[in-house]
Amino acid sequence: MQITLDSPAPAPQPLSPYYSQVARVEHADGSALLFVSGQIAEGATLAEQTRGVFETLVALLKAHGATMADVINIRTYLTDIDGLAEYAAVRREFLVGTPPTSMTFEVSRLFRPQARVEVEIVAAVSPRPGA
Template sequence: MEMRLDNPPGVAAPFGDRFAHVARVDLGGGALLMLAGQVAVDDEGRVVAPDDAGAQAGRIFEIVANVLAAHGATLGDVLHIRTFMTDLDDLPAYGAVRRRLFAASPPPASTTVQVSRLFLPGARLEVEVVAGVRSVRAG
């Protein structure tokens, strides 16, 4: 079993370089990818659409897709999604983005919780993803 931490090129560096975007565990003919929580930021680290949970969700999954792609995976490889929301009233907007991106049945396993706040002012949600890559691909 091989394990490594990675910050893929093409994805903005984590805040203060305090963590890795992805932990990869290569297992036989596949790999498990555990992504750090992602918030909706632009390439300079500024929050995108502070008052729009749907727009933030779209940006978050764009970042997630880029991290996954760097490891040979796609949103179709997502096994579990964990979401932290500052207001569960944003669930319909978030859910609409999720339904569009994860149309397969059944969708990935999921956990969603409301939290009092996130580390970045204006961030309405943070999303963690676990994905499985069926065959080991360069990453």
């Protein structure tokens, strides 16, 4: 098993130098698990922030040869659970098909005061061709 930590371009870089965006745990057969750090985004509304978060997640997955279809677990942190329907509407644009396992929490605040949503994911990636 090989573990790689990185913050791949062109995805937005971490807000702090104290963490990596993605931990890739690669198995001998070439399959891998991707653990993606919690993401926040700019935006005036919860929907705008949610869309920005998922666009970043898509970019981070793409850098590792994965898509949102590979997501097996998602954890969402909302500063106001009353926004769940607004968040879920945007999430459905990005997660189609069978939904992954999921947890959603209401939290008092996030890393950035203006952030209303943070999302972290785990994805399972099939073996690379030729592995």
